[in-house]
Amino acid sequence: MQVPVSEIFCSVQGEGPHVGVRQAFVRFVGCNLNCSYCDTNVQKPAFCKFEEVPGTNVFQELPNPLNVENVSELLNSYENVHSISLTGGEPLLEADFIAEMDVSRPLYLESNMTLPDMAKKIRDKVSYVSGDVKLIDEFEGENFESHLERTFECFRTLRNTKDRECFCKLVITKDTSAEDVQGVVDAIADYVSCVVLQPVTQKHLAPEIDVMLKLQNDLLDSIDTLIIPQTHKMWGCL
Ligand SMILES: C[S@@+](CC[C@H](N)C(=O)[O-])C[C@H]1O[C@@H](n2cnc3c(N)ncnc32)[C@H](O)[C@@H]1O
Ligand SMILES: Nc1nc2[nH]cc(C(=O)O)c2c(=O)[nH]1
Ligand code: SF4
Ligand SMILES: [Mg+2]
DSSP states (O other), rough: OOEEEEEEEEEEOSSSSSTTTTEEEEEEEEOOOOTTOOOOOOOSSSSEEEEESSOOOOOOOEEEEEEHHHHHHHHHHHHOSSSEEEEESSSSGGGGHHHHHHOOEEEEEEEEEOOOOHHHHHHTEEEEEEEEOOOOSSOOTHHHHHHHHHHHHHHHHTOOOOEEEEEEEEEOOOOOOOOHHHHHHHHHHGOSEEEEEOOOOOOGGGGHHHHHHHHOOOOOOEEEEEEOOOOOHHTTOO
16 A cells, blocks of 8 residues: 655654653644644655654655554664654545554554544544634534534544553644643543643744633642643754
8 A cells, every 4th residue: 555655764752741752753744624823835746755763854755655574674774763653734634644654663643633433434543632612613514513523523433542542642732722721621522541732833923921821720620631842842852
């Protein structure tokens, strides 16, 4: 099986409760959403950039699409890796490809959690689920309520168990409604190990610090809640 891939590299996880662990990353292309704050180009490139030696900024250009044996081998080439981050774009669009991957380390899925039928295909294969809830109201042809229902179904499918850690990340902007946040956290609290409030990285879109701290304080009544910004942006690694 073959899919287009934009990047394969080795870095440290910059977001969420496992920030700092060494990971191999594979970035799939394409997305079913179009978040206004998105920091990633989701278009299909002609070549996949492969950084053979971590941190060098020296990339091989591999013609797309790549086959699953090749991607698995490139990911397995990195040393001392805690887990393999499946990101994008939206990696659940490539659930069939992920189901065929043969890698030596646990899979860590980074997802917008809006594709529950795709999630079912890989639920027994992923060990970590970093699941976003998208609190934006720009959903083409779908209202906010049905978007949230699909999101909750996806969290039920990939929920936290003894074999799979699932946590939730919420990107917070100055337009985020505290009521929306409380509502979604109440709906998924039984499915996740913790909630991470991730302030949007663009300063002009970011909430005030007192707003973040109040949000955390309110959520702490129901669930373990952390505030963790994108740390890889601070020191400039991939
Ligand atoms: C690029 S997305 C790819 C995975 C998946 N499509 C998703 O949105 O979860 C990876 C992570 O980066 C976060 N992210 C994207 N742009 C961001 C920004 N400007 N500030 C903070 N987090 C951002 C997303 O919310 C998501 O948690
Ligand atoms: N270092 C690093 N950590 C990350 N955590 C989530 C990322 C992503 O783009 O999904 C990401 C990324 O692109 N780089
Ligand atoms: S779901 Fe993820 S990749 Fe897609 S637009 Fe939103 S942040 Fe970007
Ligand atoms: Mg990123």
